[in-house]
Amino acid sequence: MNDFQTVYGAAPEGAWAAPGRVNLIGEHTDYNDGFVLPIALPHHVRAEARRRDDGVLRLWSAQGDGEVVELRLDGLAPGAVAGWAKYPAAVVWTLRQAGHRVGGADLWFDSDVPTGAGLSSSAALECAVGVAYNDLYGLGLTAPELALLAQKAENDFVGVPCGVMDQMASMCCAEGSALLLDTRDLGQRQVPIDLAGAGLRLLVIDTRVKHDLADGAYAELRAGCERAAELLGLPALRDLPADGLDAALGRLPAELRPLVRHVVTEDGRVQQAIRLLDAGDLAGIGPILTAGHASLRDDYRVSCPETDLAADTAVAAGALGARMTGGGFGGSVIALVAAELLDTVAGAVAAAFADAGYAAPRAFAATPAAGARRL
Template sequence: MIDLRTETLQAFAAVYGTEAASLWSAPGRVNLIGEHTDYNDGYVFPFAIDRRTFAALAARTDGVARVASSFAAEAAEIPLADLAPERLSGWSAYPLGVAWALREVTAGRAEEIGFDLFIHSDVPVGAGLSSSAAIESAVAVALDDLWDAGLDRRTLARVGQLAENRAVGAPTGIMDQSASLLGEQDAGVFLDCRTLDAEVIPLGFEAADLVLLVMDTHVSHSHATGGYSARRASCEAGAQALGVEALRDVTLADLPRARDLLDDETFRRVRHVVTENERVLDAVRTLRERGPLAIGDLLDASHRSMRDDFEISTPELDLAVETALNAGALGARMTGGGFGGAAIALTPSDHVSRVSHAVDTAFAEHGYASPTIFPVRASAGAHREA
């Protein structure tokens, strides 16, 4: 069987008529817990997964950037000197946005060389597994090397976020890129989104014989559309009304005052973020002190908060979570930005078949499209492959 590395290199040669000079990859991510806390300066706890995006690269001598991929028919070409967010659109805004953002962050210090780039991936699109950050991170490490920029991983995460915010137009935080760039095997990335301090925390799933199942509902979502932006605006309004820089600064003890000050919808948005930050801290503490078998209740509480307070779940996600729990999962929650995508279920390995079959059956009985269910393992972050 030809693997993704070989497929990427072969496709590069077919498109550009020459061999790639280097091959890079970066993983998608699952957010174990900590949803919509990142842009509120809070805490998140994602991990990189064993689904990856590959980027094959070769230098050009004419100052032009060309990008192509296995998932879009059209290629894109633009002189580096013309890179600007308003000139980028479609799928190519992700890789070309990274090139623009890297130029911005280095303020011309990097040696800029034109390039041919081909992207290939097995990170599912639209499942809440951050296929976008996988593209951004793979391209970021590739161009950092090509241009001899010398940026550290945390700065490259900011490059990816800047690309997504400005070139793509999605108001996301920095969690996804941080997980894709900093991940390690069987470990999560505990990230403080205010300071960008990151700590790698062992998960212990392998020793505990646990599997994290991803249940992709195939309900599509888009971060660049209204639901995500509206939630972010509610959080900003809540912080302003409470007189704090960000909801990170609001504690559980502040919630009674928040209830008095805010309308019901804004209060519930705020309550989700405040309690979710606490759940992230509790999850990290629990993993350290008691191990992964003890975090299930926190995952369940996170889903209820996203369903009821932040209102970003869907009937399909709720069904996947409820069914997985009833079939033996230790904990389950939707993951990602919401309004579709995937749920995750922390499952003993000997229950995986039972949980998968139960969710499949439940979706069929409700008339929903068949979900795609697969296990993921915590994986290494972005790196050079060849």
């Protein structure tokens, strides 16, 4: 593989890494000011970088076509960069828009975060650029500040109106813990997750069904939630209490009711999960995962036949619970599994996919890893 020196003819000034993530529970709640509970994956984007003083940004990826993408900083604008390069370009553009005096750079990337799998490969790429630029140019930004800049990059430059969960998970997660994040005030707490100690594994099943959240479906969901909150006179759906849900649904157009029901009950599932984890009952969150999948499938309607099959098969094969994770329209499923059943559950899902004529899924056990950092 071409290393930095081979591609650019000089040594890098440093190397940084930012992980992908899976979300245990709390899906599509982040842009509703709600609660989320992600973990960082051991899979990450590695970035090596060297500053330039000529106003040029050069990008190369081991997962790309082998060519260097060369961009001028003064030519960066939303819609001006295509393909994977728009994500790192977005972060540099956003830093400059925010008034940070940053110049160009040679950036080299390698990643083992599966793309299009709902595991936040794009957020990992953005956060890797953020931590690299923070160090290279001495910006002194905190991890939450970098996460917000990366989110803004994806919103304003890439054009995906995502919430802040993915970027906060990539920047702020801690090894061995899940991140309880209040997406309204960005309050956070590291919640220990000792899977091995509980005799459990978290199986991630990449269905290999690709999705593109920039295709408008994600934006429509978010707009529907915002419209519902406005009709209910609330700042966000997070402010609708569970005991007021039924009455509120009666005041809304039929097409908005399922969205609201999912968001309110999903916030409740996050709180349930936290109570169980704080009590040391990791196995107890299994049914919460399964209930979350049913809500995403039936109310939010962001599941698909492949993710439904993976979740249903995992539970039938002995998993304590399973659900799709990520924005939806494909991607990955997580299953909470007793350690001795890991291969059984993975094998059952693979067999079910083969029987259905689907491409073979990719499965791996995930442990909570560290957030973005200099290597």
